[in-house]
Amino acid sequence: xxxxxxxxxxxxxxxxxxxxxxxxxxxxxxxxxxxxxxxxxxxxxxxxxxxxxxxxxxxxxxxxxxxxxxxxxxxxxxxxxxxxxxxxxxxxxxxxxxxxxxxxxxxxxxxxxxxxxxxxxxxxxxxxxxxxxxxxxxxxxxxxxxxxxxxxxxxxxxxxxxxxxxxxxxxxxxxxxxxxxxxxxxx
Numbered sequence: 558x559x560x561x562x563x564x565x566x567x568x569x570x571x572x573x574x575x576x577x578x579x580x581x582x583x584x585x586x587x588x589x590x591x592x593x594x595x596x597x598x599x600x601x602x603x604x605x606x607x608x609x610x611x612x613x614x615x616x617x618x619x620x621x622x623x624x625x626x627x628x629x630x631x632x633x634x635x636x637x638x639x640x641x642x643x644x645x646x647x648x649x650x651x652x653x654x655x656x657x658x659x660x661x662x663x664x665x666x667x668x669x670x671x672x673x674x675x676x677x678x679x680x681x682x683x684x685x686x687x688x689x690x691x692x693x694x695x696x697x698x699x700x701x702x703x704x705x706x707x708x709x710x711x712x713x714x715x716x717x718x719x720x721x722x723x724x725x726x727x728x729x730x731x732x733x734x735x736x737x738x739x740x741x742x743x744x
Contacts, residue, residue, distance in 0.1 A: 566599075566602060566603055569602065569615055569616075569619075570599055570602075572616075573615075573616055573619055574595070574599075576701055576702075576703060576707075577595060577598065577620065577623060578591060578592075579701075579702050579703070580620060580623060580700075580701050580702040581595055581598075581623050581626075581627065583702045584627050585627060585630060590630060594623060594626045594627060597626050598619055598623050598626060601622050602615075602619065602622075620700065620701060679734065679737055680730070680734070683729075683730050683733040683734060683737075684726075684730070686733065687726050687729055687730070690722055691722045691723070691725050691726040691729070692726065693712075694708060694712075694719050694722040694726065695722075695723050695726040695727070695730075697711075698719075698723055705719050705720055705723075
C-alpha cells in the first residue's frame with residue numbers, strides 16, 4: 558500500500574468514523590456489535606484501497622458496506638422467543654428494546670424479502686426524482702442517521718431550512734409512492 562493510499566484511508570476513517578458508527582449503532586442491539594461492524598467496514602476499505610479509482614463516492618460505499626454487514630449480523634443471530642424479550646440480559650445498558658426491533662422477522666419468506674427489496678428499489682428511484690437539496694437532507698437524516706444539527710454543521714444550512722427540505726421530500730415521496738401503490742393495486 559502506498560503512502561498516498563494510507564493517507565486517503567486515514568483521512569476517510571477520521572472523517573466518517575463518527576457518522577458511520579452512529580448509523581450502525583442505531584441498527585444493531587449492542588455497542589460491541591456496532592464496534593465490530595465498524596472495524597469490518599474499515600477493514601474492507603483497507604482491502605480495496607487500490608481500487609479507489611473505481612469507487613466514486615467512498616462515503617456512500619462505506620454506508621453500503623455497513624448495511625451489508627448489519628444484514629449479515631442479523632442472518633447469523635438466533636432469534637429470541639417473544640416471551641424472553643424484555644427479560645433477556647442486554648449487552649448494552651443504554652439500548653432498550655424498541656417495538657421495531659421486537660417485531661423484525663429476519664427469517665422472512667423469499668416473497669416477503671422480494672417485496673421489501675422492490676419497495677427499497679422503488680423508494681430509491683423516487684428519491685432520484687427529488688431536487689438534490691431535498692434528497693440529500695432526506696438521505697443524511699434517514700439513511701445515515703444524522704441529526705438535523707449534524708447535517709446543519711456539515712452543509713452550513715440552518716436547522717429550520719433542513720427540516721423544511723426533509724418535509725418537502727417526504728410529501729413528494731408519499732405522493733409518488735401512493736401513485737405507485739395505486740398502479741400495483743389496479744394491476
